[in-house]
Amino acid sequence: MSGKTETPEAANASTGETPNDANGTVADAYRGNWVDRLAPAWTRPYLRLSRADRPIGTWLLLLPCYWSIALAASSTGGFIWWDLWLAIGASIGAFLMRGAGCTWNDITDRDIDAGVARTRSRPIPSGQVSTKQALAWAVIQSLISFAILLTFNTPAIILGIVSLGPVAIYPFAKRFTWWPQIFLGIAFNWGALLLWVAHTGSLSWPPVVLYFAGMAWTLFYDTIYAHQDKE
Structure with a gap:
């Protein structure tokens, strides 16, 4: 073991995968946008479809x-x-x-x-x-x-x-x-x-x-x- 703690972002970079957490965050939306922070959970996929984020x-x-x-x-x-x-x-x-x-x-x-x-x-x-x-x-x-x-x-x-x-x-x-x-x-x-x-x-x-x-x-x-x- 290397003793290093790998972040999710680093892990995704090494595997070629795109970050996408359990909340359904879209990879090319900026972090902390109002949809991710404020919108009711059930509305978020639809607002993301509309690019409201x-x-x-x-x-x-x-x-x-x-x-x-x-x-x-x-x-x-x-x-x-x-x-x-x-x-x-x-x-x-x-x-x-x-x-x-x-x-x-x-x-x-x-x-x-x-x-x-x-x-x-x-x-x-x-x-x-x-x-x-x-x-x-x-x-x-x-x-x-x-x-x-x-x-x-x-x-x-x-x-x-x-x-x-x-x-x-x-x-x-x-x-x-x-x-x-x-x-x-x-x-x-x-x-x-x-x-x-x-x-x-x-x-x-x-x-x-x-x-x-x-x-x-x-x-x-x-x-x-x-x-x-x-x-």
């Missing part, structure tokens, strides 16, 4: 919405009270739809995730929830988001429904292209179009330019993120 993704989805509201307001003479609800609705919707999208991604990638060190501790491959439970959770989040969308004008509702296409396709993009980031950009920046339409009632060139600028931004940050899985 990593809120940066919600911001990446939400910021194009805020930019679009500001752009639309500046083009029509300033902010109106309706814009306050658009911002609130977009905030709630971004959290829920990011959660629904991540849940859907985990459902479709469950077999791949089981073989990747960074993702094998996620709720589905680690056995915290079943695929059916995860699917039900994705539907619940989507329906609440749809209820919020119904408070917007008709063109925005139609555009919101159309956005489900890119969301549904994105998890499969890595199976047929080397550039899945493009599909993420299409989905994650949709708010640039939707919130302009929710404010003005129609689409025009400024939000389209903003949309493609957001896609370029997504290509940048998601390419960096993708390099984490090279090994």
